[in-house]
Amino acid sequence: MTPLDPRLLRRSRAARGFLVAGGALAVGQAAAILAFAWALASLVAGVIDGMRMSQALPLLVVLVAAASARALTAWLWDLAGSAGAMRVKAELRRDVLELLERRPGGVPGFPTARIATLLGPGLDALDEYFGRYLPQLVLTVIATPLLIAAAWIADPLSGLVLVLVLPLIPVFMALIGMATEAVQRRQWESLASLSRGFLEVVGGLSTLAVFGRAERQTSRIRDVTDDYRSRTMKVLRITFLSGFTLELAASLSVALVAVSIGLRLVGGDLTLAPGLFVLVLAPEVFVPLRNVGAAFHASAAGVAASSDAFDLHVAAGESAAPAPGDHDRGPDRRGARHEGLIVRDVRVRRGERVVLDGFDLEARPGELVAITGESGSGKSSLFAAILGFADSEGELRLAGRPLQPGDRSAIAWSGQAPALFEGTIAENVRLGDEHAGRHHLTRALLIAGVELDPERRLGPAGAGLSGGQAQRVATARAIHRLLARDGRLLLLDEPTSAQDADRESEFAARLRRLTDEGRVVVLSTHRSALSDAADRSIELAAAHV
CATH class of the missing domain: 1.20.1560.10 (ABC transporter type 1, transmembrane domain)
Known part of the structure; x- marks a missing residue:
């Protein structure tokens, strides 16, 4: 020392x-x-x-x-x-x-x-x-x-x-x-x-x-x-x-x-x-x-x-700052005018293991895209690469320019496991955007299908809600972030895995309100109701190493 x-x-x-x-x-x-x-x-x-x-x-x-x-x-x-x-x-x-x-x-x-x-x-x-x-x-x-x-x-x-x-x-x-x-x-x-x-x-x-x-x-x-x-x-x-x-x-x-x-x-x-x-x-x-x-x-x-x-x-391998140009490899004329999400020839690694290889996706504003596949096929790893959570190679662009760490404010995301804390439902939904207008909270709860009192208090780790209710509250938080920050991309990882078929169909219909505003919604699912309601459904084959 x-x-x-x-x-x-x-x-x-x-x-x-x-x-x-x-x-x-x-x-x-x-x-x-x-x-x-x-x-x-x-x-x-x-x-x-x-x-x-x-x-x-x-x-x-x-x-x-x-x-x-x-x-x-x-x-x-x-x-x-x-x-x-x-x-x-x-x-x-x-x-x-x-x-x-x-x-x-x-x-x-x-x-x-x-x-x-x-x-x-x-x-x-x-x-x-x-x-x-x-x-x-x-x-x-x-x-x-x-x-x-x-x-x-x-x-x-x-x-x-x-x-x-x-x-x-x-x-x-x-x-x-x-x-x-x-x-x-x-x-x-x-x-x-x-x-x-x-x-x-x-x-x-x-x-x-x-x-x-x-x-x-x-x-x-x-x-x-x-x-x-x-x-x-x-x-x-x-x-x-x-x-x-x-x-x-x-x-x-x-x-x-x-x-x-x-x-x-x-x-x-x-x-x-x-x-x-x-x-x-x-x-x-x-x-x-x-x-x-x-x-x-x-x-x-x-x-x-x-x-x-x-x-x-x-x-974590971050002892030095990335050199200039590491993220932006120069303009790509093929995607320069594309205002949505472009994923081209992406390879994702988890440690030494390749979990997704050669994946391509173009999601234009106003599109609802469903990513399907068996467990372990790389759906969550794809989202992690877009968010910068996982090491990846290839091209990732949003709104016409390469995705940078600072661009994450334009992306809203909800993972498979709801991460809630002790407090009211409103406090959980508005986490990180507490000063946003009340109308964003009301709309996020409506789209996510949360039919509970926003002032209802939850116990530690969101105790007091069923699995489906906790999932809807976490989804509402992602939607609230998208609305409060005027984000362009919403990523939902298995948002209805703990919900019944009727709620799933209603949720898919309400998501259309977001895409109608020119936003991109990409979700992963293994449920047919969501994939059938999407504009496109892309099935991931098992990752090859």
């Missing part, structure tokens, strides 16, 4: 901005410390030498101003740390969520529980990283050399002692950091394992209860919890021991400087003012470096989580 992960700077504009602002604050804080030390040393030495009140007053003003400036920079550090942490967390969460949107099938090596832990308590730990660790690291890099240089100018021998003893603390920090990185990584993995185990038990609780095995999972959760508690205690032990070690090293280093100055003051080899100036500066030289070591442990969890976020992008 590096003190400052370079990937964080490359991917986060907020992190780079924080460092720039932090550099200015570090210079200001160093200047305030130097002014305070000079004013205090001069004031004490002057009072001992019989300084008049009129001569002491300017020094008092400088002393108060320097103390106020230092307090102000400390407050600005807290403000910048909080704001920086919020912005970086928002950037990383947005990147992860956009990645998951592009890959709804998941990322190998990153189960749902691990990603949920990352998006929740994992990235929240970056508050400590930006609020405590990074400010002290910037101060160490900028302010510490300035303070040592000032001490060297005032007393070269004391400056030499500081230069010789200061590297001892980074040596101790490096040794402690290697131990901390290992135990912190194991603690993070233990937390992810605890989250995964808990979600698995909750998800399968009904099945476990049916077979009388629910109680046996208690010991499993207890074991994982004890493991996490044990690893947390190891991290705390190392934190306390490292804090003691760093405090001891810093105290001994300051003591060496103080003893040297004291002996030379007694011997008359050093005057009082520079001696006091160096004595005030000596602890300040070690404070940022000592705080870096103390804050490293508190911030390690956030750094581990951000590293996990970057590893997620690497595992």
Whole structure:
């Protein structure tokens, strides 16, 4: 684990901005410390030498101003740390969520529980990283050399002692950091394992209860919890021991400087003012470096989580942005004037396996196209390719231009499994477009055939609805998105698999209202009522590898 992960700077504009602002604050804080030390040393030495009140007053003003400036920079550090942490967390969460949107099938090596832990308590730990660790690291890099240089100018021998003893603390920090990185990584993995185990038990609780095995999972959760508690205690032990070690090293280093100055003051080899100036500066030289070591442990969890976020992008094969021209291979005159959907010679892969090969489709505005075929023939994979969820080759065009990731706002989609959440039916349907007009909600519910009260509340995961009702609500959400965003393409994956034949025929007739407006509707089905009502029906043969 590096003190400052370079990937964080490359991917986060907020992190780079924080460092720039932090550099200015570090210079200001160093200047305030130097002014305070000079004013205090001069004031004490002057009072001992019989300084008049009129001569002491300017020094008092400088002393108060320097103390106020230092307090102000400390407050600005807290403000910048909080704001920086919020912005970086928002950037990383947005990147992860956009990645998951592009890959709804998941990322190998990153189960749902691990990603949920990352998006929740994992990235929240970056508050400590930006609020405590990074400010002290910037101060160490900028302010510490300035303070040592000032001490060297005032007393070269004391400056030499500081230069010789200061590297001892980074040596101790490096040794402690290697131990901390290992135990912190194991603690993070233990937390992810605890989250995964808990979600698995909750998800399968009904099945476990049916077979009388629910109680046996208690010991499993207890074991994982004890493991996490044990690893947390190891991290705390190392934190306390490292804090003691760093405090001891810093105290001994300051003591060496103080003893040297004291002996030379007694011997008359050093005057009082520079001696006091160096004595005030000596602890300040070690404070940022000592705080870096103390804050490293508190911030390690956030750094581990951000590293996990970057590893997620690497595992998904998105470590680098696509090169210009990767998506747009130049204009195709055959489809330049086609305002509908063009799919030409498309091959879809799931990992190393080809699930659809050489597929062609042209759906013009106003057409209802049904894609039919046996399970496993590639219907869902075709939709995933159009949406950018699956790796594909070939030509994909919508409204006369190649489909880009940003064009997804023109596409509305509903998958086979309804994904509903706790709340009202209206809230589920308007998800993502809450500010759209009420008339869009009414029309979407009508076309999808939802005959329930829009204000009816659903339980977790849409509990309280039958399979067919949940399917219609999910379809209404896709239609609402199409209407609210004036989309051009509606994709429905098996929209009536849990509905009876009469409802299916009525739904097919209502879909015509959308195609009459010049929109393209493409749906996959294995039911004859929908395929018979479509303008065209395309049967997919079994995918060949």
